[in-house]
Amino acid sequence: MLNAIEVILICLVAQAALTDLAMRKIPNVLILSGLMLALILHLLSGQPGSWVSLWLAGGFAGFFLFLPLYLLRGMAAGDVKLMAMVGAFVGPWPALQIAALSTLIGGAIALLMLAYSGRWREIARNLQLICKPLLLRLLGMPLLPVALPKQASVGGIPYGVAIALGTLGIVAWRHH
DSSP: OHHHHHHHHHHHHHHHHHHHHHHHHOHHHHHHHHHHHHHHHHTTTTTTTHHHHHHHHHHHHHHHHHHHHHHHHHHHHHHHHHHHHHHHOOOHHHHHHHHHHHHHHHHHHHHHHHHTTHHHHHHHHHHHHHHHHHHHHHOOOOOOOOOOOOGGGGOOOHHHHHHHHHHHHHHHHHOO
């Protein structure tokens, strides 16, 4: 049986996924509301002292797990903030599990979107531009920065969907 924290979390990530699909954004008000709800629910859980560490550690874990992808321009800021909110609900270890599953699901979504759009040549060109300097570096050449033009993107992924499915998968697995 799902507890109140899990039910509210599932509702929030479902809303984030739907909004991400429709508008390609995850609203800050949804993230902030979720963070505050997680804090309140942890306070009401009656476990003295543990709510602060669970809420903070989970939030930071969720945030820092996806921050590198944002810094590499592989993910939007809303996705990173959504993962921080998820972590604030579940804590650091489940946040890591959810992030791992979400990454796998996100990769599958990316491949499906790529297959549907038929933009294989563009992705191959981008991979060549990114990997060529790394391969040259392995051969002892200096590593040169690679600047992809803005139009080089082969499309964005509604990663809120992957995070929602990852969250649902881990919550269901924990109750199996």
